[in-house]
Every structure is written in structure tokens, then in C-alpha cells.
Amino acid sequence: MLGPIIETLIGGLLTGVLYALVALGFVLIFKASGVFNFAQGAMVLFAALSVARLSEVMPLVFAVAIAVVIMVVLAYVIERLVLRPLVNQEGIILFMATLGVAYFIDGFGQTVWGSDIYKINLGIPKDPMFFFEGVFPGGILIDREEVAAAAVCAILVAGLAIFFQVTRTGRALRAVADDHQAAQSVGIPLNYIWLIVWAVAGIVAIAAGMVWGSKLGVQFSISLVALKALPVLILGGFTSIPGAIVGGLIIGAGEKLAEVLLGPILIKTFDLAGGGIENWFAYMLALVFLLFRPQGLFGERIIERI
Amino acid sequence: MLYREAGQFKTSYQADQAIFPIAQDRWFVWGLVAFGFLVLPLFADQYLYTEVLIPVLILSLAAIGLNILTGYCGQLSLGTGGFMAVGAYAAYNLALRLPETNLIVVFLFAGLMAMAVGVLFGIPSLRIKGFYLAVATLASQFFLEWAFARVKWFTNYAPSGSVAVGKLELFGMPIQTPMEKYLFVLAIVVVMTLAAKNLIRGRLGRMWMATRDMDIAAEIIGIRPLYAKLSAFAVSSFFIGVSGALWAFLRLGSWEPLAFDINRSFQILFMVIIGGLGSLLGSFLGAAFIVLMPIFLNQLPGILGIPMSTALISHLEFMVFGAMIVFFLIVEPHGLARLWAIAKEKLRLWPFPY
Amino acid sequence: MASRVSADADTFPKLLVRNARAFGERPAMRHKDLGIWQTWTWAQVLDEARAYAAGLHRLGVRRSDTVAIVGGNRPRLYWSVTAAQMLGAVPVPVYADAVADELAYVLAHADVRFAAVEDQEQVDKILSVSDRLPKLEKLVYDEPKGLRDYDHANLRAIDDVIADGRKALAEDGKLASWLDAEIAAGKGSDVSIILYTSGTTGQSKGVVLSAERCIAAAMDTVAFDRLNERDEALSYLPMAWVGDHYLNYAQQFVAAFCTACTETRDTAMADLREIGPTFFFAPPRIFEQMLTRVMIRMEDAGVLKRAMFRYFIGVARRYGEAILNGQPVPFAGRLLYALGLLLVYGPLKNVLGLSKVRVAYTAGEAIGPDLFSFYRSLGLNLKQLYGQTEAFLYVTAQPDGQIYADTVGPAMPNVDIRIADNGEVLFKSPGMFVSYFKDDLKTGETMTPDGYVKTGDAGFFDAKTGHLKIIDRAKDVGKLRDGTLFPPKYIENKLKFYPNIREAVAYGDGRDFVAVMINIDLTAVGSWAERNNVVYGSYQELAGHPLVYDMIAKNIEETNRSLAEDPVTAGAQVKRFLILHKELDADDGEVTRTQKVRRGFVAERYAPLIAALYDGSAEADISTEVTFEDGRKGSISARVKVRDVATVPVKPAMGKAA
């Protein structure tokens, strides 16, 4: 019994890494510009489609390189046409605007790249690996692809950490996140900052899109993965990169375990037509968590000034 | 320009606090209601009823519900679809299990059930705010969607998961033809809009708005945040629940949970934002805009004579829709209702600019 | 004359009783208070006034006592007038903005024993001069705010007085019938009110008016303008001014229309818009302020809207007055005007609150013809009247359809007008005053032996229209050496209607011809200069510019033509003029602080220039001492040019006609 559970746990954690990858895109943008970017999912889909279709005609490396260029251009266009005219608007307005952007990118991506299911081949062997065969009967099955994803995620996070800590732009981004006016007063143009974070979020989206795409195939449903990243955000806090990662792991592991452990009980008790509780379990987990710690795992406690 | 307000003075508070204190507005609204009830049925065809009028009216009601919560009380919610589903399935089950129940009671029950669920899911709003709350409301959306898809009792063990309503009638009068359905919906929407307006301009509405504008100041004048927020969730969910039941019974006839998925939530939210937060008029304008725009976009290639595949049309529709949303937000972040208000103010002050 | 007033309606309290009977449920009075227009019907007003009168009686008010009324336009202060009249006491309204000193003079002179005032401010004012008012016994006030801690030995809230009176009336049937008898005992010849003139010339005088005369006068004008119980008027002018007492009291009681009191002084314009009166009265300065605000607000409108506004105002200028006067207008003109009515005039009148006005009057001072025409061209039935306190306002008024900007209309019905040899207008009217209070000497000076009242104004009847034209104060009208009448203000006002001319000073008394000194308007002439590329470095330079001289000369020639139209003034055409090198300034004592020219002082100061005007020289040097803005003194010297202007030859035969 323990074997399958550990197997589920590890599978869940690895899926959680993917969630974290998407959540990372959200956090980057929210942290630097206060925009709740609902288009992150659409950006993942768009990035995945770009890589998938380009890699049909060229080696993967070039495809990724061109996709990076595309995502930077996209970031520029969004900054120029959407964010700049809406500067100083309330958060909810910006949020709605990103919903509009999401619709646009979804439509645009499928118009340009087509709307079938496409494949991305990362060149990682598909065959699963088995561990601890001596400890548990049948061993523990682990998907190589998910391990690869975890590695990508780790590299990205390390890269971002270096970027934020070491580079001038990175430090500027942190300044902006803390205090918009202060950042402007030290001479950092806000537009530039926004462009950078959106571009970085776009590149994160490429990574997420490639991993998801190779796992599930590149199709419209990828953009819905973004919805999965939201509970991660509540759990980890909207502004915390470590929070996004830890939250992703908790959610990933939690929902897989719930599906395996809680699912059958629920089905039996309530006479359900199948399980599928991972659709909402992550949210409920986050919600219950919020009731006890409203600022999230790594969020700072907000003391209201009167 | 068309207003002649000189001489329209108020000699009682009742007149001063009327919904439309200006006589010209009053005439216009009465004219509009009369037009809706008496003139439209003279020429409207089935398409107009089922694709335009009925959807706009029902979704307006949902938008009013969401507007009460988001626009008036400041609590962002993405769970509208789920609450509509609660209304729809509550109505379905009541009608199924107690077939003799009056249709009005069925819809009231739908509203009340949604209200109960809404209050339950509103509890987190006491601890969390803004986007955190928005994401939390997604929990209700996904949970409810899942519950109606998987808990067989709700769908009366229908093997396909899809349910359908029987013949509808009210006090012995059939509600079958599109026109009958339209008139029924219109009557409900008119009555409920009036009720919403009364709540908003009364004590409850002021409590909501006070909580929205400055929660700390609201507390010092004795408003309990718990009461203000949960009452907004309750009233909002009631409206959304009724609209969900109407949508299921009068627009769809037979449906599955997918009809109330996250996209429905977004659709209603779009209506509220495009229409205008904190405006009942905006709820109607937003609903009309969001319903009519895809129809218009769908027809456009045909009108222009450009042949297109349906997939392409649907992708283009996404793009145009997204672009329009962004465009509108940039042009007027406070929505169509604000545009209307500005136009009205201009007309009132005409020929002066301010 | 008085016989036209029937004995059962020859005092205001009797009229109130009549109105309460005939129009009991119709609104009589409104007041924007606590956010809405509180309304009293005629029956309610009677009830309030009776209770108030009973309360005042219990406070000690007796027949022939004088009761001062000090404050803004408020129902309870109007009722104070009626309540006092019910008891046979005489109300004496006083300007609310009078300083304590003026107030003390009027209250002492009128021997007031009681005063009904608006609020703490007025109470404080009266208390501050109470040592000069030995006869004053009790004060009642409308607004209790801030008065709670005052010694209430001699101070009462009007509401308390009314409540006390109501209670007494209810408990004591005899009091009620006594009050009815008191009301019935009032006679038409009783003193109805004493209005103190504002006192621009010396100390204020108390103009005593009798009830039957007030009512007779009001009956005439109510019939003249067909006012009735469905009309609405706005009460916002000072209650102590004859205009307000006439319009919002006498006419109101006679016609039984409804009067609305504004909420506060600041909200008068907003209240005007809400009420939308059908009968409106305002001095020219209010119309001028309104127009200025219209123009300023339109400046901020978009290009299209501004163009549309200008175009349709032009249309109105061409056709509007003719349409209003019922004269023939081409069909296209009517069509354009109708469009203008929809797009501009209607909305404009609506925003100003004038869209329901049936009759509007202006009086008090001369109104600029452009200003007057502007409102009339919009379709507002604005008319002028001429009158004074001694006449109980009206002497003449313009009848519908016979409106000329420069006349004040023919004598009102039952008014008899005579022009004295010195040009002074004398009248005998239904509403004429009885006497000046406690001043028989002045009364005698003002009345002619055959019972006419001297207005102090000089005027004549226009030959073409038969309407009265007022030209100047009688004492200011002089004569040229040949005996021709010389009305300086009349000429100056005509000149000042040109936007380029800011100030004009005319000379001619005892001289051969009329000559003027002009001050140009820097804003108007400056913008003209800009448009015409005229370069100038200073006011002095601009004032001396030949082109400016040409322009002003043209204005004067036009004025001359207009003067020539009337035989009385034809001889007083301007022959020579000059443009002063500096603006007449109050700091230099050349004008008063209220911008009235001190003619004599100016003549002395600029003696060399006056000499040049009359000795035929083409220019003259002048050096004057001036006070700069920072208080330093200096002198300005200049060489000022003098010009001749063309005059219209006068047919000598016409000269004697007047």
C-alpha cells in the first residue's frame, strides 16, 4: 500500500513542479507591476504552439530561440498597447484587460499556428524509470519527463534568483515591487521594468509550455493549466517566488494523493459518477489554508494603518 | 439638450429620492418598458427571442447579481457560473420531485438555494480580499461544477449527465413559445431589477458601498463587515441563482454542467466590467454588448462576403472579442454606464460643456 | 382711485383670508429647507399667520406698533409682515446686510418695539446697538442655531411664538373671534408698510404706504401681465426693497400666485433652476452676470458646439425679437429659429432656469440694449419697468409686443405722468406713497401742490412710440448756452454701451456744445489691436493711436445719429472728444469706489484738456499726479489729441415740438 502512495506522492510533486512553473510567471508579473495576469495560461499555450510548429521545420534549439524572440515581441506589444494606456488604473481593470489579452492570444495563436494537437519532442526517453524495486513490490515508477521538468524548473529558478540578486535590472525590479514611486524617483523607467517582467514571464511560459506540451501534446487545454496555478498562488502568496515553488509542490502532491486516497471514499459515500476531485481539491486546500493564514505561506503579514 | 428640468422641483423626500427624479428619464423608462411588453411582441421573430432578447435579459439578471457583490460591495467573484448552476439544479430538482410546485416558487427556491451556497462560499471574504478572494471564489466554481457532474442524485441518475425540463406553465398558462418565454423572463427581470434598485438605495446598499469604499470607516459607523459582506453574497447569489434557473429552464431546456462552467463566470464578469461596476444600467448594457457582439462577429464575414472556415471564424472571434475588451477598458474603464452617464450629463447641461 | 378696491379685500390680511377661501388648497409659499421644497397652501399660510399674530399679540404687539423685519427671504419673515398687519401693527423690513449703524438708525427712526429677525447674526447686530434703541422690547428669531444660551427674557423663537399663539387660539375661543374682528377692523387707509429707501442720497427715508394703494397698484399690474394663482415666482431679492415687497407680497396676495424662497443665499441660481418660475424679476446686473457666465462657460465648449452656439445666437439676433413681438418674419427665418430653439435657446433657458418664464422684468438701472436684446431674442419675454419706492414700484412698464430697449414703456394703467419744465418726470399713481415717515418737510418737497410726486428723474416721451425715456437725474441735467437740454448721463450711458468705451465724461452745462472725454476699454480695444496688428507699448500709446481715435469717432457719430432721432436730445450731440491718456482711477479720486465718475473733480483735474475741447485746439498737454498701486505717487504727462466729430443737422422746426 505504501509503495503506490509514495509513487503517487512523487508523481504529484513532479506535477507540482509544473504548476510552480506556471505560477512563477504569475508571480513575476504581479510582483513587479501589481497586475494579476490572467493571460499567463494563454501565453503558455502560445509559447508551446510556437515551439511545436517551428520545431517541425527546424531543430528544436532554433525553434526555442525564435520562440524567445516571439515572446519578447509579444511582451513589448502588450506593454505598449495594453499596459501603458491603462497605467494607474485600478487592479481589477488591469485584470480584466489581461483576460482580454488572454482571449486575443488564444485566438491569435490558433489562427497563426492552427488548432490541432501538436507534439513537442524534447528528446527525453519516454520510458519510465523504476526505483526502490527492492523496497516495494514492483518498485516505484517515475516518469523521466517529469524529472526533466523538475530539472528545468530548478535551473529556471536558480537563473531567476541570480537575475534578481545580481543584475542591476533585477535589483530594479525588486525596488519596483516594493515601492512604485520610490523606484521611479531613482530613475528606473516603469515601462522598461514592465517590458522586462513580461518578457521574462514569456520565457518562463516557453519552459512551461514545452514541458506540458511534451507531456500532454500541444492543444488548447494547455491554457487551462493556468487555472491550476491559481491555488498555488494563494497558497504561496502572490509575491513570493519560493512560495510559488513550495505551493506548487504542496498542491501537486495534495491533489494526487486526494485523488487516490479520498476519491474512492467520496465516490462510495456520495454515489458519484467517477472521481475527478483534483479539479477542485487544490482550491479547497488553498481555501482552507487561507482561513488560517490569509497572507499565504510566504506573504508578509499586513498591518492595517488607520 | 432634451432635458427641461427647470420647474421640476421636489416637495417631498419621496419624490426627491425617486429612482428617476427627472421627468424625462421617467417617461423614457416607462416608454421602454411599454415597448418591451407591448410593441416588441408585435414583430419579434423566434431568432430575436431565443438568441437575443431572452439571453440578454437572463444574463442581465446574473450581471446584476454579480454587480451587487463586486460593483457595490467590492468583493471580486469568479464563481458566478457555479452559483447559476446551483440555481439551475435546485430548480430542476424541485420541479422534478414536486411536480405540482408553482413555477414562481421553483425560481424562488432556486434563488434561495444559491443564496445559501453563496453565503457559505462568502465566508472566506472576511479574512481575504481582492484577488485572493477572486481565486478563492474559483474554488466554489470548480467544486460546484464537479458536484453537479458527479453527484448522480442532482441529475436524477441521468446516464448522459444531461437533464431536461418538462412543459412549463404558470397559473395554468403555458410558457412554451419564445414569445411566452420572453414575456415571462421580462416580467421577472423588471420586478427583480426594481427590488435590486430598492436594496441598493436603502440601508443595505449604503452598507455595501461603505464597505467597498472604506471598510475601516464603515466599521466605525457601526457596520459589521461580516454582515455587510455576507448580505452582499446572499443577495448577489439569489439573483444569480434565479438567473441560472431561468437560463436552464427558458433558454436551454436541457443542459449539462458545462453550461455553467468557468467561461460563464468570465462572461458575466465581462458584462459587469464592460457595462460598468456599480451600475444596474451597466448590467443591462454589458449583457447586451456581450451577447450581441459574437452574433455580430459571426455575421460579419457573411456580410462582407469573405468565405471563412468556421474554425477560423471562431478564432477570429476570440481575437476580436479580446481586443474589444482591451479597447473598451482603455477608452472607458468605468464601462458603458459611465459613457451613458457622461452623455446624459452633457444633454442636461447642453449647450454648456460642464 | 381707492374705490376700486373693495372693502372686504382692502388689506393684505383680508386678501389672505380671501385667498385661503378661494384657493385654499393651492400652494402659496415654498421654501427649500431640509433638502426639499416645503410648501404651504393658502389655507396653511392663513393658519400660520393667525397663530403667529395671536402669539405676537400675547407678546404685546398692539395696533400702530412698528415691527422691524430683518433677514433673508424666509416664509416666517413674510408671515411676520402679515401677522403684524393682522394686528394693525406696521411692518418695517430692513436690509439684512445693513451694518449695525444703519440698522440702528432705521429701527430708532421707525420707533420699533418689536423685531422679527432671521438668525443669530441679526440678533447679535441688534443687541450690539440696543442702547440706541430704547423702545425696542422684544426680538423674535427664525433660526435658533447658536441662540440656545442667549438670555431669553426678551428673545423668542418664531416657532415658539406661533405654537404659543396656536395653543391660545385653540383654548380661548374669544381670542380667535377677537383676532377675526381685528383683521376685519383693518381699513384700506391704514398704513400697510414702511419701506426705507436705501439712502444713496443722504439718510434713509421711511416711505409710508397704505394698504388700499398697495393693493390697487398690484391689481393694475396683475391685470396688465395677466398673473394668476397658477404662476410661480422666486423670492430672492431683499425683502426691504420695494421690488420684493411689490412682487412677492402685494402681487402675490392679489394674484394668489406661489412664491418660493431660496435655500441659502449661495444657492439662489440653483434654486431658480429647480423652481423654474413663470414670473421673474431681476435687476440688470443679475442678467449681466448670467450672460457673462453663459459666455465664459461656452468658451470651454468644443469647437463645433461653439460654432453652433454662435451661429444660432446670430439667428436669434436677426429673427428672435421680431418673432417674440409677433412681427412678420420670413419662413426660412422661422425655421432656423425653431431649430435654434431646439438646439440652443431652449436648453440654454432651461439650464438658466428661465424656460417657464412667461413674464420677466428688469428695473433699477439702465440695461444695456445688447444685453436686453440677447435675452429677448432667446424668446424670453423680458420687459423694462420704471418706478420707485414712492410709487410703490411702477410708474411705467413695457406692454407685451411693444418693447424698445431705450424706453421704459408708457404710463401704467391709472398712472398719470407729467413732464415738468425742467424735464423732471412727475406722476400720480394708484400706489403712490402717503408720506415720508416723521418727515413732513421732505414729503412737502416731494409732492407738488396738485398731488403729483416728483421722481427726481428727467425724461421725455419718445416722439415715435409715445413711451417714456428716462435720461438722467433731474438735478444733473444741465442746459447748453442756447437753452438746449443737456443730459450728461444719458449721453455717457449711450457711449458706454460700446464695448470699446469703458468710461465717458460729458461736458456741456453752460457751454456752447457738448464735448466728451473717453476712457477706452483695454480688454476690448486691446484684442481689437491684436486682431488688426496695431502695435502698442502702453495704455497711453494705445489710447493715442490714430486708428483708435477713428474707431471711437465712429462710435460717437453713431451715438450722435441716435441722439438726433429725438428732438429733445438732438441739440445735445457731441461735437468734440478726446481720449484720456490714463484710466480714471478710484485711487486718484477720479471715480468713487463704486466706479461712479466724480464729474466736478475730473473737470478740475483735467482743466487744460477741457479748455482744449472748447477752444478748438487740436491737442493739449496735461500733467497729472497719480498714485501707483504700491501707494507711491508720481506724475504722468501727455499730449492728448482732440478731435471733431460729425453731427447730424437738426431740423429747427422739430425743435419746439416737445
Added chain:
Amino acid sequence: MRAPAASDIAAGEVLLSVEDVTLSFGGVVALRDVSFDIKKGEIRAIIGPNGAGKTSMLNVINGFYQPQKGSISFKGETRTKMRPYDAADGGIARTFQNVALFKGMSALDNILAGRTLKMKRGWFWQMLRIGPALTEEIEHRKRVEEIIDFLEIQAIRKVPVARLPYGLQKRVELGRALAMEPDLLLLDEPMAGMNLEEKEDMSRFIIDVNDHYGTTIALIEHDMGVVMDLSDRVVVLDHGVKIADATPDEVKKDQAVIDAYLGVAH
């Protein structure tokens, strides 16, 4: 929690007493062992240099902060823990240093909102807005109009407060507090940022409120001249500690106060 009626307490008796209150945030002590009382009907001023803990004191009185030590008795009832709305319920109203109005509402609605606690009709009647609900709404509108009249803000009653100049916003905020018909009114720097004329107006209103409605007032003010003119008694705080508690004249002469204020412009 329904506090006993204020009418049971005679003028001049203690309405509220603060006993040994200590408040700290983390390690920072905002108030240390502060005790004083407010008597019914008086105007009580709380003054002190910046950072003296004046606003914290008000926040403790009306329930925003819970003191770590000490207690507060209001109308004879000692309370332990309460929220601002409980304070409102008990009859404590307040205004804020930085105007805290409801920006989306008109001046009239802002003041009407202040009557929330006084209105009793349930949802059903409000929804129909006929009969009792309408009567109630009108009755309260009338009370609000009296306050509008009192504060002389008739001309702006229907203007959204966000469009009003600062001085008028402060007046509307005072109106909202008055609408609650409080037994105790807390004013946090009611004249901050006003010009001389506005200050005079506001002083007049404060005196009138005290006089006309008999409301007990506790106010924080920076302008010493204003405080001395207005108040009956003055508490002086410095660094969270009470250093004086006396009449204005005595406080002016108090050496500790002069030292505390030394160098502080007023």
C-alpha cells in the same frame, strides 16, 4: 452589546475613563500606563508632540487596538475586548486625521450611512421600499437634512464627496459622525490642513455640536491656539506617557509640557 443609556449619566460626571492603558506594537511601546477620564458634556483635548501616541489613544478608545494592559470604562461599564462597530453601537463616533469618507457616494449618502445603526427595517421591506421602510428612510433623511443644515453644506448635498475640497470633506465627515447621535465624539485633528477661515468655521461647529446636541467631545489637535480656545480640559501625552492633565491655562504654564513642546512649532 448594548451600553447603558448615556442619559443615566449626569452632565459633569465621568462618561469614559481610561485606566492604566499600555499598548505596544512588537517591541515599540505606543502608550504606557495612561489614565484619564472624560466627563459628560465637556470638550476634552488630547495633545502632544508628534509620535506622542495621541491617535493610538483614540484607536484604543474606539476599539481598533486592543491594549495589552489596562481597561476602559464607558458609561460605567468596563470592557475587555471590543471591535469598532461595538464602540459605534455603544455611542462612540469619530473622524479621522485623513478624511475617511466613502468616495463613491454623495455627501448626503455618506451622512445617511452614519444612520445605519439607527435604521431597523429588514431586507424584505427595504426591497419593496413601501410602508415602514419608506417611512423610515424618509424619517432618517430628515434627520440628515437637519445635520446638513447645521453644518451649512446644503449646496453640496448631492455632490460625490470625491469632488469636494478638503475643508468640505472634513465637514461631511463630521456630519457622518453626528448622524450617529453619539454620546462621545472623537475628533482626530479636525482642523489639520485647513486655512484660517476653515479652522474658524470648524471651531464654531465643534462648539455648536457640544452646545446644541450636548455631545461630549474628545479631540486631538496640533494647533495649540485652537485647543486652548475650545477645550475644557487637556491631557498631554509625550512618548506614550501622560505628562499633564489640567485646564488649558494650567497646561500652558506646565514646565513638563513646555519642555515636551520645546522646538515643536505650533
